[in-house]
Amino acid sequence: MRQIVxxxxxxxxxxxxxxxxxxxxxxxxxxKFSGWPVLSIxxxxxxxxxxxxxxVAEALVEVQRALNRAYARAVKGTSNSRTLTDGERRxxxxxxxxxxxxxxxxINLGEFAEKLATAISxxxxxxxxxxxxxxxxxxxxxxxxxxxxxxxxxxDKQIDSEERxxxxxxxxxxxxxxxxxEAMTRAPALRHANADFNDARTEIMRSAGTANTIxxxxxxxxxxxxxxxSTASRxxxxxxxxxxxxxxxxxDLRQPDEIRMRxxxxxxxxxxLAGFRDSSLHQEQIRLxxxxxxxxxxxxxxxxxxxxxxxxxxxxxxxxGRQPNLAEQDSEASS
Numbered sequence: 001m002r003q004i005v006x007x008x009x010x011x012x013x014x015x016x017x018x019x020x021x022x023x024x025x026x027x028x029x030x031x032k033f034s035g036w037p038v039l040s041i042x043x044x045x046x047x048x049x050x051x052x053x054x055x056v057a058e059a060l061v062e063v064q065r066a067l068n069r070a071y072a073r074a075v076k077g078t079s080n081s082r083t084l085t086d087g088e089r090r091x092x093x094x095x096x097x098x099x100x101x102x103x104x105x106x107i108n109l110g111e112f113a114e115k116l117a118t119a120i121s122x123x124x125x126x127x128x129x130x131x132x133x134x135x136x137x138x139x140x141x142x143x144x145x146x147x148x149x150x151x152x153x154x155x156d157k158q159i160d161s162e163e164r165x166x167x168x169x170x171x172x173x174x175x176x177x178x179x180x181x182e183a184m185t186r187a188p189a190l191r192h193a194n195a196d197f198n199d200a201r202t203e204i205m206r207s208a209g210t211a212n213t214i215x216x217x218x219x220x221x222x223x224x225x226x227x228x229x230s231t232a233s234r235x236x237x238x239x240x241x242x243x244x245x246x247x248x249x250x251x252d253l254r255q256p257d258e259i260r261m262r263x264x265x266x267x268x269x270x271x272x273l274a275g276f277r278d279s280s281l282h283q284e285q286i287r288l289x290x291x292x293x294x295x296x297x298x299x300x301x302x303x304x305x306x307x308x309x310x311x312x313x314x315x316x317x318x319x320x321g322r323q324p325n326l327a328e329q330d331s332e333a334s335s
Contacts, residue, residue, distance in 0.1 A: 002027065004130075006113075007034045009142050012134050013176050019130035020182050028126060031117040031133055033110030037141025039063065040218065041204055043103040045211035050100045055207035060096055060105070062200035063140075067092055067112060070136045070193040075119045078273040079192060079313050083252075083260065091115050103211075109141045128187065135183045135190040139197045144173055144180075146217040149201045153229040163225045192311050205230035237308040242315065244268075245323055246301050248293035261289070261317075266298050274303055274315035285320035298323060 006012050018024055041056070052060075068081035071092050076083045084092075092115065097106045117133045124132065139145050150167040169177070184190045201216065208214040208223040215221070221229075245266040252260040260275040278286070292299035300323050305315040 001030050003030045003032055005032045005034055006036060006134065006137070008036050009138075009144065012036065012138060012142070013179055015130055016134045016138070016183055017179055019127045019134070020179065020186065022127055024126045024130060026126065028121065031114060031130070033113045033137070035108075035110070037109045037113065037137040038217075039107040039109060039141040040216070041103075041105045042213075042215040042218075042220070043208065043211040044213045044215075045223075048103040048211050050098055051103050052096075052098060052105065053103075053207065053209060055209055056103070056105070056204075059200065059203040059207045060107075062203040063107065063197075064094065066193070066196035066200045067094065067109075067140065069196050070140070070189075071112075071116055071119070073189045073192065074116060074132050074136070075123075076273070077262065077271075079308075079311055080273060082314075083273060085254070107141070109137065112140075113137045131183050131187050132189070135180070135187055136193050138180060139190065139194040141217070143217040143219060144176055145194070145197065146201070146219045147173060148177060149198050150216075150219060150221065150229065153202075154225075157228050159225055159228060160222075163221055166221060167219060192309065195309055202230050237306040237313055240305050240307045242301075242303040242305050242312070244301065244303075245298045246292075247296070247298055248289060251293060261293075263301065272305075272312040272315055274301070274305075274317050276317040281317070281320060288320045288322065 004015060006015060041059075043056070065081065068084060068089070069079045071088070072081045072083050073079050075088075092112055094107045094109065094112065097108075098104065099106065113133055113136065116136065117129060120129055120132060147167055147169060151169055154164055154167055180190075184194075204216060205214065205226040208226040211223050213220050213222055214226050242265070246263040247266060249262040249264055249271070252262075258275045258277055260273055262271060263274050264271045281289075288299055291297065300321045301317055302319040302321075303315050303317055306313050
C-alpha cells in the first residue's frame with residue numbers, strides 16, 4: 001500500500017487540495033504524520049517555568065474533549081464521546097510535554113491523526129479519508145487555525161493595533177482558508193470540530209492568568225489581549241424534545257449499562273444516536289423497539305436531547321409507543 005506523509009502545514013494543505021479536486025485516485029493509501037500537527041502553548045512571565053497551572057490543566061481537558069468528539073463524529077457518526085469504548089479513549093488520549101525555560105506545552109497530535117485514519121479506512125473513500133483526517137488535524141494543531149480563531153475573536157473588540165497586526169491573515173493564509181471552507185462543504189463534521197477546538201482555544205486564552213504573554217502555535221499575544229478575546233461566553237447546549245416517528249437503523253449492545261440505537265426521523269430524515277437503560281423502559285416498550293428494528297417498521301419515540309450548534313450531542317429515549325394518530329406530523333423541535 002502506498003504511503004502519504006504529512007510533515008507540515010504546507011504538505012497538509014497540498015494533500016487537502018488534491019483530495020478536494022479528487023486527484024488521489026481510487027487506490028487506498030496509508031496516511032502518516034511526521035512532526036505535525038503539534039499544538040503548542042507557551043506562557044511567559046514570572047513563575048512560569050516548566051509549570052502547568054490549574055487553569056492550563058482545565059484547558060487541556062477541553063482539548064482532549066474536542067479530540068474525543070472529533071473521533072466519535074468520524075468513527076461513530078455522533079458527537080457524543082460517551083460512545084467511545086475504554087480502548088478507544090486510551091488510543092486518542094494525548095500526553096502533554098512541558099519544556100523548560102517557560103511554560104511551553106507541546107501536544108503531538110500525529111498519532112491521533114494516524115489512528116483516526118485507520119479507524120475510518122473502510123468507511124470512506126480515499127478522498128474523504130484525507131479530507132476528514134487532515135481537516136481535523138488542521139483545526140486541532142495548525143498555526144492557521146490559531147490565527148483564524150484569534151483574528152475572528154479580535155473583531156469588534158478594543159485591541160491594540162499592534163496586537164491586531166499579529167493575528168492578521170496573510171494572502172496565503174486567506175487562500176488556505178478558502179481551501180478549508182471547501183473541505184467543510186465536503187465534510188460538514190469539520191465545522192463542528194472547528195467549533196469544539198475553538199471552545200478549547202477560548203479556555204487556553206483564559207488560562208493566561210498572570211503571564212505576560214501567551215502563544216498558541218507561535219502566534220503570540222499579551223495576556224491582556226487574551227483576556228479580552230476570551231470574555232465572550234462559551235456556547236452552551238440547549239435542551240430539546242425530538243418526539244416523533246422513527247425508523248430504528250442499528251442497535252449497539254456493547255455497553256453493559258446502556259443500549260444505543262441509530263434512529264432516523266421518518267419525516268425529516270434526520271439521523272442520530274439515542275440511548276436508554278433497560279430499567280428505564282417497560283418490557284412492552286422494549287418489545288416494540290425490537291419489532292420495529294427487525295421488521296423495518298416505524299415506531300413512535302419520545303426523546304429528550306441536548307443540542308449544540310444544531311448538532312444532537314446526547315439523546316435519551318424516555319418512552320416508546322405505537323404510532324398515534326397523525327404521528328407523521330412530528331413534533332421534532334428545531335435546533
